[in-house]
Amino acid sequence: MRQLLLLRHAKSSWDDPLLSDHARPLNARGRRAAALMAQALRDLELTPEVVLVSSARRTLQTLEALSPLPDSPIVEPMDDLYLAPWQRLLEALHTVPETARSVLLVAHNPGLHDLSLQLLGSPARPTPQEAALLEDYPTGALVEFSLATPWRELQPGRSRLIRFLRPRDLPDHPG
Structure with a gap:
């Protein structure tokens, strides 16, 4: 089985109107949420072997907050993941080496x-986690899927949701 971790960047700042969207950093709330998610990853022993990350400043800062990741994964910043549609994200996952058992996409x-x-896919009777994911994917949230197929064969509806974890679900989140 393979593990796919999908992490949305933490909350970013809109304070500087002169910055391009690509250059926006995390705000204070985002830095706190990213630190909480880092601790959750450690507590859950989620250890990606490969990390694909958008080249945007906020995604790189979110990843930086997770550091150091155990076992020194291969980290690949990718310009074409910036605001990419789901099809492009899937294409990027198709290129992951088959030897990788766990991938984090930020x-x-x-x-x-x-x-x-x-x-x-379309669960007939969504679990509470599935229902929450169907509704929203907030900043800083992490989704974990289990996959039975090789990366190059990953297709819609062919994975199992293990967890959907939002910063607000974590015990030390300020609310």
């Missing part, structure tokens, strides 16, 4: 949410 909405929904 990117943006709506692409990440759409990819999650595609991978989830």
Whole structure:
């Protein structure tokens, strides 16, 4: 089985109107949420071997907050993941080496949410986690899927949701 972790960047700042969208950093709330998610990843022993990350400043800062990741994964910043649609995110996953058992993809909405929904498929009776994911994919949220197929064969509806974890679900979140 393979593990796919999808992490939306944490909350970003809109304070500087002169910055391009690509250059926007995390705000204070985003930095706190990213630190909480980092601790959750450690607590859950989620250890990606490969990390694909959008080249946007906020996604790179979210990934930086997770550091150091155990086992020094291969980290690949990718310009074409910036605001990418779900189809492009899926194409990027198709290029992951077959030897990788776990991948973390750090990117943006709506692409990440759409990819999650595609991978989830249409559950007849959604679990509470599935229902929450169907509704929204907030900043800083993490989705974990289990996959039985090789990366190059990953297709919609062919994975199993393991968890959907939002920063507000974590015990130390300020609310």
